[in-house]
Amino acid sequence: MYYAHSTNRADKRDWQGLAEHLQAVAKLAESFGHRLGIGEAARLAGLLHDLGKYNPAFQDYIAGRGNSVDHSTAGAAIACQRAAGGSKIVAEIVAYTIAGHHAGLPDMTGKALSTLTERLNAFAGASLDPAWESELAVNAANLLPAFQWETTDRPRCAFQLALLGRMIFSCLVDADFKDTERFYGRIEGRSFDRQWPQLEDILPGLLDRYDAHMSRFGSPAGELNMLRADVLSHARSRAREAPGLYTLTVPTGGGKTLASLGFALDHARAYGHSRIIFAIPFTSIIDQTAAIFREVLGDEVVLEHHSSIDDEDKSPDRRAGRDKLKLAMEDWAAPLVVTTNVQLFESLFAARTSRARKLHNIANSVIILDEAQTLPRPLLLPVVWMLEALARDYGCTIVLCTATQPALDRHNFPAGHPAGLPLEGKELAPDPEDLARRLKRVTLRHAGPLSDAALIDELADAPQALVIVNSRKHALQLYRAAEAAGLAGIVHLTTRQYAADRRRILADVRQRLKSGAPCRLIATSLVEAGVDLDFPCGWRAEAGLDQIAQAAGRVNREGQRPVDQSIVTIFQAPDNPPPSEIKDLTGDMQRMMHRHPDLFTPAAMADFFGEVYWRVGKEGLDRGRLDGEPILQKFRLSGSRTDFSYRSAAENFRMIESGMLPVIVPGDEQAREAVRQLEIDQIPSGALARKLQTYIVQVPPKARGLLIRNGKVAFAAQGIRQDQFAVLLDGTLYDKTVGLLWEDADYLSFEQFMI
Structure with missing residues (x-):
C-alpha cells in the first residue's frame, strides 16, 4: 500500500492512499481545466504529480524514516515519455507543471538551479514500484487545448504555450491543495479555506442590489449627475456585446467606477462569467473601491486582496502535507475580487505555487483595469500580450478603465507593431471628447522652478491645498519644512504608512475639506489615481501629462467652484529633480503641448502617449524598451520543443514598487x-x-x-x-x-x- 499523506497514527489506518489522492486531484484539476478548454492536460498533471511517491524510499520518509525524496520529477518524466504526436509538446508543458508543483515552475535550461532538463536527465525510473501502472489509468493521447493556435507568429505561439502551462499549473496546485485540505479537514474536523458562493447563483440578487442602490439617487438633477447617468446608461447598454477588450474613458468625477461595475454585472449575466476582478494601481484606493462595492453588493461577496506577503522559503522539502495548507494564499474564488495591478500581473507571470494558484479563477472573468494608464511602460509588451491572450483564449472580458487612456489601440502604432490592441469601436463611454469638455474642472498654471521655501510661501495663502511630489524623500522634506514654517493643517500621505493609517488620514482629510478646516496635504503620487478628494487648488511637481491629469482630478472634483479659480500649478523642484523616467515624460509633454489648447482632452492624451511610445522605441518602437527585462524572450520554441524560463521570467517581471x-x-x-x-x-x-x-x-x-x-x-x-x-x-x-x-x-x- 502506497500513501500520499500521513497522520500521527502509526497503524496508518487514517493515512491517505496515494492512488486515491492522485485520482481525486486529477478529477478536480480536470474540472477546473474543463472550463478553460484544457481539461485533459490538467487531468494528466493531477494524475502524475505525486507519481514519485511510488518510491519505497519516499514511503519510509513520510513514516518518519530516512530523508526527503524528490517525488516531482517522476511524473514529469513519465508525461514526456507517454505522449505522442500533436500532444507531445503539451505533455512537455505538463512536465513543467508536475516538476514545479512544490518548488515552483522551473526553467527548461540555463544557469538556474534544478532546471527541468537536469531533472529529467537524472530521473531513475527503476526507483518506482511498477504498481502505479495498474493503479492509474494514464492517457496522454489527446492533450491539445480547445482554442486556436498562433501558427504564423512563433514568439506569440511560444507565449501562448507558456500561458497554457501556467493555467495547467494553477489547476494542478489548486486541486492538490484542495484535496489535501479535504483529507486533513476530515481527519481534524475543520476547514482551512473560506467558501465563496458562485457568481452565477447570486447574480440576480446582486443586480437587484445594484439597481436598488443606483435608484436611491433618484432622477438626476444638475449637469454632473445627468452626465454620470448618461455614462452609466451607455456602458450598460453595451453589456450584451461579445466578450473581449473594451475601453471606458471617463474624466475624473464622471462615475466610471459604478458604471464599470454595472457593465460587469450585466455582461456576466449575458455571458456566464465566473467572477469580476477589479485591478487598481495603488493600495491607497483599494479600501475606497472595496468599501463602495461592499456597500452596493454586500460584504459576503467581496474579497479585498492586496497583500504582498508571499512564501519566501525556497526549500521545496518544507512544503508537503499540512505545511502546504499553512502556506496557501488566496485562490480568488470570490465572486468579486478587488486587487492591485501588482497582484494581478505578477500572478499571471508567477512561477511560485502560492501566487499561481489563482490563475484558473482569473480565466472567464470580467477584468476591470482601473486607472489603466498606470500600466508600466517597461513591461508594456508582456502586459499587452497577456491581456490579449486572456481575452482570446480564456474567455475574459477586459475593460481598460481610465480618465487618460494610454493610446493602446493598434491604429496608434506602426502597422504590425506587437504592442497594439484591437480596441477600435470598443469604447463604452458615450463621447469621450464631449465628456472631457463638459467635465473640465481646473486651469493649469506653469510656474517653472519652485524651491521648497517658495512653495511653502504659496501654500501660506491657500488654507486648503494639495501638493504632490515625485518621491517619498521629497514629500517628507516638504512636510517637515511646512511644519517648521508653522502652517496649519499640514498632513502627510506616503507609502511609508500602512494602509489602515492611510485610510484614517484620508478620512480626516475629507472631513477637514468638508468642514472648511485648514488642510494642506503633502503626498506622493499614490493619492492621484482615483482617490476621492476635492481640493480647491493643487500643486504638482513636473511629471507626464497622464499623472498631471490624474492629480488635477483631485481639484474641484465635484465642479462646485469656477474653473478659472481652480488652479493646478505645475512646478519644477530644483533640489529634488524627477527620476529619469518622469524626466523623459516631461520632455514628451513639452513636444506636444503647443498643439492642444486643452491638454486634458482625449486627443491631447493620445498625442502625448504617441510621443511616449515614439521615444521609448527610438527607432520604430522596438521591443527592447517595452519589454525591458526582457520577459518575452524567455519563452522560445526550438522546433517542436519548448525552451521556457518560467522561474527567470517571474523573477524579472517586477512592476512599480514590487521590488520592495x-x-x-x-x-x-x-x-x-x-x-x-x-x-x-x-x-x-x-x-x-x-x-x-x-x-x-x-x-x-x-x-x-x-x-x-x-x-x-x-x-x-x-x-x-x-x-x-x-x-x-x-x-x-x-x-x-x-x-x-x-x-x-x-x-x-x-x-x-x-x-
Missing part, C-alpha cells in the same frame, strides 16, 4: 492579535495575510535586511512559516504622521549596508 519587501507594523490591537496568531499552525497563511494586509509597509530589500540584522524586524513564526511574515519589533521607528523611517535603524556603515 513587506514589513508588518502591529500598529493596533487587531494587528497585534493577528501577529500572535502566526504561531498557531492550524490557521493558514492566507487567512492571516488577509487580516494583516492593511498593516504592511513596503521596504527596500537592503533596508529590510538591515532592520533584521539590527533586531528591529524579525520573522514572527517558526517552522514552515518562518520566512513569510516579517514583523516590526521596534515601534519607535513608525510614526503615524510620516510612516516607517527605516533609515533610523542604520547603525552600520554605508559600506556594510551595501554588502
Whole structure:
C-alpha cells in the first residue's frame, strides 16, 4: 500500500492512499481545466504529480524514516515519455507543471538551479514500484487545448504555450491543495479555506442590489449627475456585446467606477462569467473601491486582496502535507475580487505555487483595469500580450478603465507593431471628447522652478491645498519644512504608512475639506489615481501629462467652484529633480503641448502617449524598451520543443514598487492579535495575510535586511512559516504622521549596508 499523506497514527489506518489522492486531484484539476478548454492536460498533471511517491524510499520518509525524496520529477518524466504526436509538446508543458508543483515552475535550461532538463536527465525510473501502472489509468493521447493556435507568429505561439502551462499549473496546485485540505479537514474536523458562493447563483440578487442602490439617487438633477447617468446608461447598454477588450474613458468625477461595475454585472449575466476582478494601481484606493462595492453588493461577496506577503522559503522539502495548507494564499474564488495591478500581473507571470494558484479563477472573468494608464511602460509588451491572450483564449472580458487612456489601440502604432490592441469601436463611454469638455474642472498654471521655501510661501495663502511630489524623500522634506514654517493643517500621505493609517488620514482629510478646516496635504503620487478628494487648488511637481491629469482630478472634483479659480500649478523642484523616467515624460509633454489648447482632452492624451511610445522605441518602437527585462524572450520554441524560463521570467517581471519587501507594523490591537496568531499552525497563511494586509509597509530589500540584522524586524513564526511574515519589533521607528523611517535603524556603515 502506497500513501500520499500521513497522520500521527502509526497503524496508518487514517493515512491517505496515494492512488486515491492522485485520482481525486486529477478529477478536480480536470474540472477546473474543463472550463478553460484544457481539461485533459490538467487531468494528466493531477494524475502524475505525486507519481514519485511510488518510491519505497519516499514511503519510509513520510513514516518518519530516512530523508526527503524528490517525488516531482517522476511524473514529469513519465508525461514526456507517454505522449505522442500533436500532444507531445503539451505533455512537455505538463512536465513543467508536475516538476514545479512544490518548488515552483522551473526553467527548461540555463544557469538556474534544478532546471527541468537536469531533472529529467537524472530521473531513475527503476526507483518506482511498477504498481502505479495498474493503479492509474494514464492517457496522454489527446492533450491539445480547445482554442486556436498562433501558427504564423512563433514568439506569440511560444507565449501562448507558456500561458497554457501556467493555467495547467494553477489547476494542478489548486486541486492538490484542495484535496489535501479535504483529507486533513476530515481527519481534524475543520476547514482551512473560506467558501465563496458562485457568481452565477447570486447574480440576480446582486443586480437587484445594484439597481436598488443606483435608484436611491433618484432622477438626476444638475449637469454632473445627468452626465454620470448618461455614462452609466451607455456602458450598460453595451453589456450584451461579445466578450473581449473594451475601453471606458471617463474624466475624473464622471462615475466610471459604478458604471464599470454595472457593465460587469450585466455582461456576466449575458455571458456566464465566473467572477469580476477589479485591478487598481495603488493600495491607497483599494479600501475606497472595496468599501463602495461592499456597500452596493454586500460584504459576503467581496474579497479585498492586496497583500504582498508571499512564501519566501525556497526549500521545496518544507512544503508537503499540512505545511502546504499553512502556506496557501488566496485562490480568488470570490465572486468579486478587488486587487492591485501588482497582484494581478505578477500572478499571471508567477512561477511560485502560492501566487499561481489563482490563475484558473482569473480565466472567464470580467477584468476591470482601473486607472489603466498606470500600466508600466517597461513591461508594456508582456502586459499587452497577456491581456490579449486572456481575452482570446480564456474567455475574459477586459475593460481598460481610465480618465487618460494610454493610446493602446493598434491604429496608434506602426502597422504590425506587437504592442497594439484591437480596441477600435470598443469604447463604452458615450463621447469621450464631449465628456472631457463638459467635465473640465481646473486651469493649469506653469510656474517653472519652485524651491521648497517658495512653495511653502504659496501654500501660506491657500488654507486648503494639495501638493504632490515625485518621491517619498521629497514629500517628507516638504512636510517637515511646512511644519517648521508653522502652517496649519499640514498632513502627510506616503507609502511609508500602512494602509489602515492611510485610510484614517484620508478620512480626516475629507472631513477637514468638508468642514472648511485648514488642510494642506503633502503626498506622493499614490493619492492621484482615483482617490476621492476635492481640493480647491493643487500643486504638482513636473511629471507626464497622464499623472498631471490624474492629480488635477483631485481639484474641484465635484465642479462646485469656477474653473478659472481652480488652479493646478505645475512646478519644477530644483533640489529634488524627477527620476529619469518622469524626466523623459516631461520632455514628451513639452513636444506636444503647443498643439492642444486643452491638454486634458482625449486627443491631447493620445498625442502625448504617441510621443511616449515614439521615444521609448527610438527607432520604430522596438521591443527592447517595452519589454525591458526582457520577459518575452524567455519563452522560445526550438522546433517542436519548448525552451521556457518560467522561474527567470517571474523573477524579472517586477512592476512599480514590487521590488520592495513587506514589513508588518502591529500598529493596533487587531494587528497585534493577528501577529500572535502566526504561531498557531492550524490557521493558514492566507487567512492571516488577509487580516494583516492593511498593516504592511513596503521596504527596500537592503533596508529590510538591515532592520533584521539590527533586531528591529524579525520573522514572527517558526517552522514552515518562518520566512513569510516579517514583523516590526521596534515601534519607535513608525510614526503615524510620516510612516516607517527605516533609515533610523542604520547603525552600520554605508559600506556594510551595501554588502
